[in-house]
Amino acid sequence: MKSPELFARASSVLPGGVNSPVRRFSPMPFYTSLAKGSKILTEDGAWLIDYCLAYGPLIFGHAPEFLVEAVSEQIKEGSVYGTPHKSEVELAEEVVRSIPSVSMVRFVNSGGEAAMNAVRLARAFTGRVKIVKFDGCYHGAVDPLLVDRAGDADGNVNGIGLIPLSRGVPPNVLKDTIVLPFNNIDSLNIVNEEVAAVIVEPVMGNAGLVLPEREFLRALREVCTSVGALLVFDEVITGFRVLKGGAQQFYGVSPDLTILGKILGGGFPIGALGGKKEIMELIAPCGNVFNAGTFNGNPVSMVAGLSVLRRLNDVVYSALDSATGRLCTGFEEILEDAGIPSQVNRLGSIFTVFFSERQVRDKNTAKASRSEVFSALHRELMARGVFFPPSQFECCFMSVVHTDEDVSNTLEKFSLAVEAIKRGGIVQCL
Ligand SMILES: Cc1ncc(COP(=O)(O)O)c(C=O)c1O
Known part of the structure; x- marks a missing residue:
C-alpha cells in the first residue's frame, strides 16, 4: 500500500495522520x-x-544484527516481568560506569517522563519550587517545561513574557518557570535561592544543533552551586552520542542530575534519571518522591540498551x-x-x-x-x-x-x- 493511501486512512484515525507532530510535513509524510x-x-x-x-x-543504524539477536532472545524469555531482574541492574551499572556524575539511576519510559521526574525530585530535594529553563530547549511534553520566551523582553518571571508551547498548559503551572536565553551568562544573575533546578540541554538539539560556549556551562555550574539549586543536564540527545560520558564529559562540567533516553534504549522506549546518591535516594520506595511505571526497566529495553552501550x-x-x-x-x-x-x-x-x-x-x-x-x-x-x-x-x-x-x-x-x-x-x- 502506498503512502498517499495510508495517509488518507491515517488522517481519519490518527490526529494529523501521525503519532508525533514533526512526522507530518508538506505535502504529506511518507x-x-x-x-x-x-x-x-x-x-x-x-x-x-x-x-x-x-x-x-x-x-548503530537500523536493526543491527547484534541487537536483533539480543532482543529476540529476551522476548523468548519474557517481555515484561513486573519484578526486578538482572539486566536492569547491569544497565544501571553500565550507566554509572560511563557517567561519573551519576551514581544511581531510575529507568522510566521516555525522556519526557525522566524530565518530569527530575523537576519533582529537585523540588523535593531543595524544598523550593521555581525552575529555570532555556529558550529553545525541549525536555519532552512536560507542562512546566513546555514554554519559551515570548520575545527578547526581560520580563519572563512569574509567567509573564512566556509563551506556552501548547494549549492546555495552565498559566499557574508556568508561574514558577523562568526562561532565560541560552549562551547568555549575564542573564543568570536572576537565579537565586528560590530556584530548585536549572535544567538545560548542555548542547541544544531542539533549535537545530546549537553549541554551548564552555564558559556558559561553567557559569551554570557556578551559579547553581552558589545558590544551592540543582543543575540538571538533559542529555536525552547527547548522552552516549557525543561521548560515552555525554556532553558533560566533552565539556568537563558536572551536573547534579542527568536525564537520559534515546541511545540508552538501543532503539526501544526508554528514559532515565540519574545523579548523586543523596538526591536519588529520595525516590520511592527508598524515599517519598513518587515515581512508578508498569514498563519501567522492562527487560527488552534494558537488553537492547546493554547491547548498544557495551559496543560504544x-x-x-x-x-x-x-x-x-x-x-x-x-x-x-x-x-x-x-x-x-x-x-x-x-x-x-x-x-x-x-x-x-x-x-x-x-x-x-x-x-x-x-x-x-x-x-x-x-x-x-x-x-x-x-x-x-x-x-x-x-x-x-x-x-x-x-x-x-x-x-x-x-x-x-x-x-x-x-x-x-x-x-x-x-x-x-x-
Ligand atoms: C533534549 C530532549 N529531552 C527530552 C526529550 C523527550 O524525550 P522523549 O521523546 O523520549 O519523551 C527529547 C526528545 O526529542 C529531547 O530531544
Whole structure:
C-alpha cells in the first residue's frame, strides 16, 4: 500500500495522520515499510539514506544484527516481568560506569517522563519550587517545561513574557518557570535561592544543533552551586552520542542530575534519571518522591540498551567524528561554491545546516535562519534518496554503519539539490 493511501486512512484515525507532530510535513509524510543499516524503505519503494535516524537513538543504524539477536532472545524469555531482574541492574551499572556524575539511576519510559521526574525530585530535594529553563530547549511534553520566551523582553518571571508551547498548559503551572536565553551568562544573575533546578540541554538539539560556549556551562555550574539549586543536564540527545560520558564529559562540567533516553534504549522506549546518591535516594520506595511505571526497566529495553552501550568506545566515537566531519565539510564547500550563506553546526555525529549569514548560537539566531530554504533542501534531497529530518529545528545524525559510499552519494545528491534550489529561485546567493 502506498503512502498517499495510508495517509488518507491515517488522517481519519490518527490526529494529523501521525503519532508525533514533526512526522507530518508538506505535502504529506511518507510511510516507512522497513529500515536496515543506514537506509529506510518507503511504502512507495524508495530507499533513502537516513540522517534522521528516528531523531537520535540509532547510533548503530537500523536493526543491527547484534541487537536483533539480543532482543529476540529476551522476548523468548519474557517481555515484561513486573519484578526486578538482572539486566536492569547491569544497565544501571553500565550507566554509572560511563557517567561519573551519576551514581544511581531510575529507568522510566521516555525522556519526557525522566524530565518530569527530575523537576519533582529537585523540588523535593531543595524544598523550593521555581525552575529555570532555556529558550529553545525541549525536555519532552512536560507542562512546566513546555514554554519559551515570548520575545527578547526581560520580563519572563512569574509567567509573564512566556509563551506556552501548547494549549492546555495552565498559566499557574508556568508561574514558577523562568526562561532565560541560552549562551547568555549575564542573564543568570536572576537565579537565586528560590530556584530548585536549572535544567538545560548542555548542547541544544531542539533549535537545530546549537553549541554551548564552555564558559556558559561553567557559569551554570557556578551559579547553581552558589545558590544551592540543582543543575540538571538533559542529555536525552547527547548522552552516549557525543561521548560515552555525554556532553558533560566533552565539556568537563558536572551536573547534579542527568536525564537520559534515546541511545540508552538501543532503539526501544526508554528514559532515565540519574545523579548523586543523596538526591536519588529520595525516590520511592527508598524515599517519598513518587515515581512508578508498569514498563519501567522492562527487560527488552534494558537488553537492547546493554547491547548498544557495551559496543560504544573511543574508537567508535572517533570514526563517527571523522565520517561526519567529511560529510559536513562537503556540505560547507558545496554551499560556499554556490554562494549561499550558511552555517553548518556540528558536534561529533550531530549536525544541522542553517541558511544564515550569522553564527547560530541561541534560539533567536536559529529562528532568524531561512527555514524555507531548509524545507526546500529537505524536499530536493528526499526526491534524490536522502532523508534529513523535515524540520530545520531538529538535528541530523550519523550512524556507525553509514559507509564512505553513503557519504559520497549524499554529497553528490546534496550538490544536485542545491543546484535545484538555486534554479527554483528560493535562495538569494552572494
Ligand atoms: C533534549 C530532549 N529531552 C527530552 C526529550 C523527550 O524525550 P522523549 O521523546 O523520549 O519523551 C527529547 C526528545 O526529542 C529531547 O530531544
